[in-house]
Amino acid sequence: MNEERRRFIRAGAHALVTMPIAGAIAGAIGGCASAPAATTSAGYARLLILVELKGGNDGLNTLVPFTDPAYYRLRPKLGIARDAVVPLSDRCGLHPALQPLLALWKRQELAVLQGVGYPAPNLSHFRSIEIWDTASRSDQYLPTGWLTRTFAATPPPRDYAADGFVIGSYDLGPLDGGARAVTIADAARFGDRAPSTNALARAGTPALEHILRTESDIVRAAAQLRNNVTLATRFPEGAFGNAVRTACNAIARAKGVAVVRLTLNGYDTHADQAPTQARLHAELADGLVALVQGLTELRRWDDTLILTYAEFGRRPRENLSGGTDHGTASVHFALGGRVAGGLYGAEPGLARLSVDGNLAPAIDFRSVYATALERWWGLDSHGVLGGRFETLPIMRA
Amino acid sequence: MRCDWPLASASPHSPVFDPATMMRSPPFIRHFVEPLALLVLALASSLAQADATQRLDFDDARHLLVRTGFAPTVAQVRALEGRTREEAVDALLAQTRSDPIVPSPAWTTGATAPEDIPHPGMSADERKVLRQRERARIEELRGWWLAEMRATPSPLTERMTLFWHDHFATSEQKVGDARLMYAQNALFRREALGNFATLLHAVAKDPAMLIWLDGARNRRGAPNENFAREVMELFTLGEGHYAQSDVAQAARAFTGFGVDRATGQAVFRPRLHDDGVKTILGARGDFDMNGALDVLLARPETATFLVDKLWREFVSPQPDAGEVARIAGDFRASHYAIKVALRDLLLSDAFWGARNRGTLVKSPAELVVGTLRTLDVDPGDMRPIAAATARMGEVLFAPPNVRGWPGGDAWINSSTLLARQAFLARATRAMPDTFMAVSTRGGSPSASAEWQHLLLPLPAVSDAVTEAAAEREPAVVIRATMLDPVYQLK
Numbered sequence: 001m002n003e004e005r006r007r008f009i010r011a012g013a014h015a016l017v018t019m020p021i022a023g024a025i026a027g028a029i030g031g032c033a034s035a036p037a038a039t040t041s042a043g044y045a046r047l048l049i050l051v052e053l054k055g056g057n058d059g060l061n062t063l064v065p066f067t068d069p070a071y072y073r074l075r076p077k078l079g080i081a082r083d084a085v086v087p088l089s090d091r092c093g094l095h096p097a098l099q100p101l102l103a104l105w106k107r108q109e110l111a112v113l114q115g116v117g118y119p120a121p122n123l124s125h126f127r128s129i130e131i132w133d134t135a136s137r138s139d140q141y142l143p144t145g146w147l148t149r150t151f152a153a154t155p156p157p158r159d160y161a162a163d164g165f166v167i168g169s170y171d172l173g174p175l176d177g178g179a180r181a182v183t184i185a186d187a188a189r190f191g192d193r194a195p196s197t198n199a200l201a202r203a204g205t206p207a208l209e210h211i212l213r214t215e216s217d218i219v220r221a222a223a224q225l226r227n228n229v230t231l232a233t234r235f236p237e238g239a240f241g242n243a244v245r246t247a248c249n250a251i252a253r254a255k256g257v258a259v260v261r262l263t264l265n266g267y268d269t270h271a272d273q274a275p276t277q278a279r280l281h282a283e284l285a286d287g288l289v290a291l292v293q294g295l296t297e298l299r300r301w302d303d304t305l306i307l308t309y310a311e312f313g314r315r316p317r318e319n320l321s322g323g324t325d326h327g328t329a330s331v332h333f334a335l336g337g338r339v340a341g342g343l344y345g346a347e348p349g350l351a352r353l354s355v356d357g358n359l360a361p362a363i364d365f366r367s368v369y370a371t372a373l374e375r376w377w378g379l380d381s382h383g384v385l386g387g388r389f390e391t392l393p394i395m396r397a
Numbered sequence: 398m399r400c401d402w403p404l405a406s407a408s409p410h411s412p413v414f415d416p417a418t419m420m421r422s423p424p425f426i427r428h429f430v431e432p433l434a435l436l437v438l439a440l441a442s443s444l445a446q447a448d449a450t451q452r453l454d455f456d457d458a459r460h461l462l463v464r465t466g467f468a469p470t471v472a473q474v475r476a477l478e479g480r481t482r483e484e485a486v487d488a489l490l491a492q493t494r495s496d497p498i499v500p501s502p503a504w505t506t507g508a509t510a511p512e513d514i515p516h517p518g519m520s521a522d523e524r525k526v527l528r529q530r531e532r533a534r535i536e537e538l539r540g541w542w543l544a545e546m547r548a549t550p551s552p553l554t555e556r557m558t559l560f561w562h563d564h565f566a567t568s569e570q571k572v573g574d575a576r577l578m579y580a581q582n583a584l585f586r587r588e589a590l591g592n593f594a595t596l597l598h599a600v601a602k603d604p605a606m607l608i609w610l611d612g613a614r615n616r617r618g619a620p621n622e623n624f625a626r627e628v629m630e631l632f633t634l635g636e637g638h639y640a641q642s643d644v645a646q647a648a649r650a651f652t653g654f655g656v657d658r659a660t661g662q663a664v665f666r667p668r669l670h671d672d673g674v675k676t677i678l679g680a681r682g683d684f685d686m687n688g689a690l691d692v693l694l695a696r697p698e699t700a701t702f703l704v705d706k707l708w709r710e711f712v713s714p715q716p717d718a719g720e721v722a723r724i725a726g727d728f729r730a731s732h733y734a735i736k737v738a739l740r741d742l743l744l745s746d747a748f749w750g751a752r753n754r755g756t757l758v759k760s761p762a763e764l765v766v767g768t769l770r771t772l773d774v775d776p777g778d779m780r781p782i783a784a785a786t787a788r789m790g791e792v793l794f795a796p797p798n799v800r801g802w803p804g805g806d807a808w809i810n811s812s813t814l815l816a817r818q819a820f821l822a823r824a825t826r827a828m829p830d831t832f833m834a835v836s837t838r839g840g841s842p843s844a845s846a847e848w849q850h851l852l853l854p855l856p857a858v859s860d861a862v863t864e865a866a867a868e869r870e871p872a873v874v875i876r877a878t879m880l881d882p883v884y885q886l887k
Contacts, residue, residue: 055798124626124630124636125800126630126636169797170790170797170803171803171807182810183813184811184812204858206756207805208855208883211814211885212882214811214814218811218814218815221811265797270623271611319620320616320618323614323621325621326626
């Protein structure tokens with residue numbers, strides 16, 4: 001037995017002991033019933049939730065370096081005054097709209113990752129999110145999402161409703177290219193409306209195969225999403241609140257799912273950033289707090305890891321439209337019952353901007369993925385990420 | 398009333414068998430000489446363009462109409478049967494309109510009253526009233542456009558208007574003014590099949606676009622790069638064919654434009670324009686907007702990028718690089734006449750080839766409008782139809798971002814497939830009435846195989862279609878055929 005395999009099983013066994021019963025049983029059944037690779041899949045009893053901040057969130061106004069005079073020089077209009085910031089240390093603090101996250105920070109269940117990015121950054125939304133979704137190098141084009149590759153190497157248990165639920169976006173992101181990803185708009189209605197078409201397997205075009213595969217994924221997930229579960233947790237209004245509600249309902253109804261990907265749209269703040277980012281951050285914070293409550297009610301909080309991500313951060317120097325243009329490295333959050341809260345990475349080097357006026361990365365985004373793969377699921381990350389990336393010490397033992 | 402087009406042979410849709418190569422062959426020959434036909438096909442494909450004189454059979458005629466419009470009626474397919482490819486394509490391109498036949502909402506014309514323009518002194522209630530009016534207007538506009546798609550005698554115009562809406566993807570969610578969205582839609586329709594260079598220049602100064610990509614905020618001293626980046630990445634060159642410095646320099650050239658909210662017109666303010674020297678893609682000069690756009694239009698990558706995208710819209714998900722290069726050459730030589738590129742694409746062997754049939758997924762608008770057109774149904778109020786396309790992932794006038802809709806296979810995911818089937822189930826519930834309406838006009842097919850020819854690009858895969866065929870009950874047959882997964886394809 002190789003080293004990676006042993007490590008996975010250790011983590012999987014650990015998960016089995018501590019997971020709530022339902023998830024653990026699902027994991028164990030899947031592990032026994034499947035092909036050899038899948039015997040290690042008990043690790044997927046631990047849930048990963050990805051939250052995409054679509055458009056490219058401004059990291060500097062998410063975690064404000066309020067003691068750095070360079071910050072206020074670069075942000076004469078958009079700079080957030082020191083006394084408005086929610087302090088996390090004597091040097092930096094959260095955007096005021098993120099105040100609801102302070103309770104998690106105090107419980108040390110919120111890790112703040114500073115300067116997440118990658119070398120030779122691309123400033124196109126579409127190319128950069130493709131780099132993030134496929135976990136490629138900046139100059140490399142990969143056809144599949146990083147989670148699709150993960151699940152191809154180590155499939156989640158067969159009785160899971162799906163490999164992943166996608167909520168709030170029609171784009172499959174890291175689950176693109178083959179994962180059993182189910183896009184859900186409404187968990188309750190999904191089950192009711194599933195088709196009864198009985199398609200005969202026949203050779204056809206790739207588009208037809210895609211439709212038939214989607215249909216069979218629907219049928220499988222719908223069988224579980226029909227289970228009726230009522231949650232006491234109150235979810236906020238708005239698109240992101242609805243996505244969080246849908247996520248909690250789907251997680252509650254499913255026998256299992258390895259990944260949930262949520263999307264919060266609108267962070268591309270080229271103009272009038274201040275009110276837009278404040279509104280989005282309030283939606284994000286309220287939604288995350290409700291997500292924590294819902295998962296706690298489901299007794300899943302201790303086996304959930306939530307990670308935020310985005311294609312890039314924004315340019316340190318504000319533009320004349322009261323906004324910021326596309327940038328590079330940014331701040332991201334890791335939340336969970338087992339997360340070791342605190343600040344990670346490095347403060348933004350505002351004195352050492354690139355020729356384009358952008359920030360250098362302190363944490364490679366693939367290190368965040370390696371952390372999820374190795375320290376959360378107990379999988380080897382080398383094959384999926386095409387190289388060895390240092391993991392972050394953001395998980396408690 | 399039965400129709401008399403050739404009925405299904407053993408493999409009318411065989412993925413390697415081109416019906417066009419054996420049209421006019423007696424059915425028994427089709428049955429028995431398929432291998433021979435394949436050989437002929439192989440020989441024929443070596444004679445470039447010789448196929449322009451091929452005559453269309455029913456499946457070919459349907460293919461052309463579905464791919465260049467929304468789904469046709471039986472009568473429309475019949476009218477094209479027997480023409481050569483070249484005749485059919487040229488007739489199609491000769492008949493395109495550049496204006497709508499359905500009257501647009503009254504508020505789309507004329508000036509806006511001063512009290513209707515948002516201003517800083519407005520009360521919260523006044524703002525709310527304006528917001529509600531805008532919401533109602535944009536819903537009305539969506540319904541109007543779908544009504545035009547359903548009614549137009551020039552469906553290719555609407556398909557190209559949609560194509561340009563997706564290419565220059567602009568969302569009312571940021572523009573916030575339905576009048577400006579209408580004006581942009583009218584521009585896309587006017588140049589739908591006109592000239593791409595003209596269109597690009599007009600789009601760059603289009604008020605909705607100036608708001609959408611912050612051109613109206615881009616001024617000398619601290620340029621806003623939003624439009625400059627997207628015009629290179631998404632509208633002309635494609636990613637990888639420019640550098641960040643080109644974006645920054647072009648952004649300077651684009652400075653100085655704004656939008657007069659009262660008139661809904663773009664305005665140029667010379668004092669906010671940077672008239673200094675810029676270097677864009679190696680070209681040096683004191684470029685203004687027109688100059689910078691001409692630099693982009695002079696690059697060969699622009700024609701290639703556009704033809705590649707048109708190929709994915711009309712031919713197949715996998716462009717043939719050699720053919721794209723040939724057609725892009727013609728497109729460029731024509732100074733971007735859109736019909737030149739389309740004519741080449743529609744006369745290409747790949748367009749007619751059997752292996753490319755059923756390879757494209759219908760967009761939500763194509764699915765719903767096509768269903769209504771094929772059955773010749775007018776629902777009156779089209780706003781519920783707009784809501785249906787929204788559930789399928791296509792909110793007209795509100796693409797997800799500046800890249801437009803991902804399209805292709807990405808139209809189909811578990812949510813959108815459920816929404817598509819729900820629409821088709823609803824649309825076919827009223828089938829007995831609809832069917833009577835169609836059949837009393839004559840020319841309606843009645844047998845299952847005939848409906849499959851009209852509605853599907855490949856043989857049906859669901860056993861419901863087989864079961865329905867045994868019943869020979871038209872409403873059941875149509876419903877089963879439209880609910881077959883193959884109906885999602887074109």
